[in-house]
Amino acid sequence: MDAMMKMLVDEVRLTPILISDPPLLNVQGVHQPYTPRLVVEVITRGGVSGLGETYGDGVYLDLARPLAEALVGHPVTDVNGLFALAGLGTSTDTGIPLDEGVDAGGLRGVRTADKLRLSVVSAFETACLDALGKTLGLPVHALLGGKVRDTVEYSAYLFHRWAAHPGASPTDDWGAALDPAGIVAQARRFDRLHGFRSFKLKGGVYEPEREVAAIRALAEEFPGRPLRLDPNGAWSVETSLAVAHELADVLEYLEDPASGTAAMAEIAARTKVPLATNMCVTTFEEVPEAFAKEAVRIVLCDHHYWGGLHRTRELAALCRTYGVGLSMHSNTHLGISLAAMTQVAATLPALHHACDTHYPWQTEDVVTTRPVFREGRLTVSDAPGLGVELDRAALAALHHRWLDDDGTLRERDDAAAMRVADPEWRTPRVPRW
Amino acid sequence: MDAMMKMLVDEVRLTPILISDPPLLNVQGVHQPYTPRLVVEVITRGGVSGLGETYGDGVYLDLARPLAEALVGHPVTDVNGLFALAGLGTSTDTGIPLDEGVDAGGLRGVRTADKLRLSVVSAFETACLDALGKTLGLPVHALLGGKVRDTVEYSAYLFHRWAAHPGASPTDDWGAALDPAGIVAQARRFDRLHGFRSFKLKGGVYEPEREVAAIRALAEEFPGRPLRLDPNGAWSVETSLAVAHELADVLEYLEDPASGTAAMAEIAARTKVPLATNMCVTTFEEVPEAFAKEAVRIVLCDHHYWGGLHRTRELAALCRTYGVGLSMHSNTHLGISLAAMTQVAATLPALHHACDTHYPWQTEDVVTTRPVFREGRLTVSDAPGLGVELDRAALAALHHRWLDDDGTLRERDDAAAMRVADPEWRTPRVPRW
Numbered sequence: 001m002d003a004m005m006k007m008l009v010d011e012v013r014l015t016p017i018l019i020s021d022p023p024l025l026n027v028q029g030v031h032q033p034y035t036p037r038l039v040v041e042v043i044t045r046g047g048v049s050g051l052g053e054t055y056g057d058g059v060y061l062d063l064a065r066p067l068a069e070a071l072v073g074h075p076v077t078d079v080n081g082l083f084a085l086a087g088l089g090t091s092t093d094t095g096i097p098l099d100e101g102v103d104a105g106g107l108r109g110v111r112t113a114d115k116l117r118l119s120v121v122s123a124f125e126t127a128c129l130d131a132l133g134k135t136l137g138l139p140v141h142a143l144l145g146g147k148v149r150d151t152v153e154y155s156a157y158l159f160h161r162w163a164a165h166p167g168a169s170p171t172d173d174w175g176a177a178l179d180p181a182g183i184v185a186q187a188r189r190f191d192r193l194h195g196f197r198s199f200k201l202k203g204g205v206y207e208p209e210r211e212v213a214a215i216r217a218l219a220e221e222f223p224g225r226p227l228r229l230d231p232n233g234a235w236s237v238e239t240s241l242a243v244a245h246e247l248a249d250v251l252e253y254l255e256d257p258a259s260g261t262a263a264m265a266e267i268a269a270r271t272k273v274p275l276a277t278n279m280c281v282t283t284f285e286e287v288p289e290a291f292a293k294e295a296v297r298i299v300l301c302d303h304h305y306w307g308g309l310h311r312t313r314e315l316a317a318l319c320r321t322y323g324v325g326l327s328m329h330s331n332t333h334l335g336i337s338l339a340a341m342t343q344v345a346a347t348l349p350a351l352h353h354a355c356d357t358h359y360p361w362q363t364e365d366v367v368t369t370r371p372v373f374r375e376g377r378l379t380v381s382d383a384p385g386l387g388v389e390l391d392r393a394a395l396a397a398l399h400h401r402w403l404d405d406d407g408t409l410r411e412r413d414d415a416a417a418m419r420v421a422d423p424e425w426r427t428p429r430v431p432r433w
Numbered sequence: 434m435d436a437m438m439k440m441l442v443d444e445v446r447l448t449p450i451l452i453s454d455p456p457l458l459n460v461q462g463v464h465q466p467y468t469p470r471l472v473v474e475v476i477t478r479g480g481v482s483g484l485g486e487t488y489g490d491g492v493y494l495d496l497a498r499p500l501a502e503a504l505v506g507h508p509v510t511d512v513n514g515l516f517a518l519a520g521l522g523t524s525t526d527t528g529i530p531l532d533e534g535v536d537a538g539g540l541r542g543v544r545t546a547d548k549l550r551l552s553v554v555s556a557f558e559t560a561c562l563d564a565l566g567k568t569l570g571l572p573v574h575a576l577l578g579g580k581v582r583d584t585v586e587y588s589a590y591l592f593h594r595w596a597a598h599p600g601a602s603p604t605d606d607w608g609a610a611l612d613p614a615g616i617v618a619q620a621r622r623f624d625r626l627h628g629f630r631s632f633k634l635k636g637g638v639y640e641p642e643r644e645v646a647a648i649r650a651l652a653e654e655f656p657g658r659p660l661r662l663d664p665n666g667a668w669s670v671e672t673s674l675a676v677a678h679e680l681a682d683v684l685e686y687l688e689d690p691a692s693g694t695a696a697m698a699e700i701a702a703r704t705k706v707p708l709a710t711n712m713c714v715t716t717f718e719e720v721p722e723a724f725a726k727e728a729v730r731i732v733l734c735d736h737h738y739w740g741g742l743h744r745t746r747e748l749a750a751l752c753r754t755y756g757v758g759l760s761m762h763s764n765t766h767l768g769i770s771l772a773a774m775t776q777v778a779a780t781l782p783a784l785h786h787a788c789d790t791h792y793p794w795q796t797e798d799v800v801t802t803r804p805v806f807r808e809g810r811l812t813v814s815d816a817p818g819l820g821v822e823l824d825r826a827a828l829a830a831l832h833h834r835w836l837d838d839d840g841t842l843r844e845r846d847d848a849a850a851m852r853v854a855d856p857e858w859r860t861p862r863v864p865r866w
Contacts, residue, residue: 084782
């Protein structure tokens, strides 16, 4: 078989799974006990398997299936062609209900057909690059122009949380964190376990005073360490400004204090605290207005949002050109995505902030070896592809959990999960405070 | 030798050459009979040679030499690292005189140390990608995410010109083109030889009326075909508007009618004729102001300007994001650069205009096989690397010409070349008309 023939896609396997997730609180509610993810395997005629991972809700699955069929016969080198193959920009008529207001799992503004498609493409692109790298004996970063650093720094992702989900399983030993002391204890454990230097607190859960107090407590416990607060757009402009004023001396940045570019721009104009976002700038279409209004000083990239690793590099080029900083967003994810995040982050010279990751919260994985954080950093793998191997037994078990589910957990819905504990709960209107 | 060892750079060869160039006229003067280019060869430990080509004036050579030394021992996959290795953004103290106002060969605004470095990096990046592709058995386009088209369209690049340089050699059989009839005859020959659909006329040579008449004559001869006029910033805002008004019904775009973003923005605001540029937007630093002022509707990319093929793709992403069109600029170049232009152009979905190329004017080359334009298009090579092979005898001959030169031709200076015919000639102040 000649070299190019070996690189043709022979088969694409889509495996929806449910992975356990702790009861982490956010403005919409609480993480479900299990959250859907989709594992994409691209198998070449040469017998190499490439891996990708993305959101696993039904809408993503519905878009992934035709793309999986369409990709067969294409070379894994053709990642630029994935966008057209996925119908990007061609039509908003996907048959998918787009009127639910927000993306259930992503907290990334109004749902559009193209946003969903980009998240699907991202997993296919990652899988193609993994397969290509494994075929060539090159790490994915080398397929993106090469790493510019040997380690990638991550931040500790702190959450207000319950000790356990209202039902029985799954459980972990982190215990509850419902006040500043709980958050500091959680941070101490993250610091001890993984050596994270930066701490990010998911806010928008309690009244702002309580979250300001948590940041203050962190600043006292860890003087000089970078701190971030992210209420997911829950606050008004005035509340955001008050928080920025109170925490100006300790915040590395304030992330999405209010919803929408207009509100963010108003806040940005009235505070020196840098504003970051993964909510008002989540697609290329949203960039020009936000940059023109100087609404954000830092964009949190996310290859699941932006359409893959090449597109993440394009976003980084945009940020560099406009003098906007770059960090990295995370949603619940497994080791495939963590490897992809690390590979692309390694290629971005202007990544001046530690990346976010939910990964330390995850107790299950579909890769054979869990990566180890040292001083909050992951070593950039130079192994072929992403440098991870699929644990097929684990994948099968998590897929069976998905098959066994009666449908209630296959769509991530943090508000529905909250209603298990509080039947009156509705997704709060923002600004909530 | 293991796979990664094979990809380490063992040696970098820099070969300055002088290539014959016809007496093409522009606002600065006339092309020299011979123009300097630099051929960069990156040779890996695996014995693979990768090719790159860029400007060959002394300032580029002076920057290329230390980069060639610094690159030894690095893998050819590490093209992201070239910018730091070349000292990009670190210092303007290159020891190079930067106060000459404009880049001699490039007509790309004020000369800066980083512009020169980017042009040097571009050749090294191309050479690394060529070596990588040859090592892996993959075309360069596959290293950039894959081609999205099988052919790339080029435009005919029409020039007012003399039949011969004032000295004796070199000569060609194109004859003079000094008026609309001459330009139409030239266009007919380009159409017949290469099948170009689009025609670009280099303007700024004669009074605007004469160049308007040439475009009118082309429009009559080739009804409905895309026509472009590029006076290299020679006109005032009012002249530009008058020309735009006169040619509104036939111009695909008007390229750099006036100098500077402010003048371009003023023209753009007062005409519906699309403005294009390769003069006021030639670096990422120049993008935000030009886009904010809506100074241009089309940016002409050029991997020699922007720092290579990856950076060209980043520029394309910027243009896509801001709704700005994309075309491609050309200066005098040989087959190595033409191959690089074609490979990167093949990966850009939003390249909606035919690319410029001087190539058909060149009678000499350092590649073994001259590419053939069919219906104005080049087929995108799927051969490993750039798909071109070095003609070492030809390279040696052109290098000997460079060695034999007394120094007068090693720096491209179109005004000095004009002074051979007209001793009183000085680079005109713009706006000239």
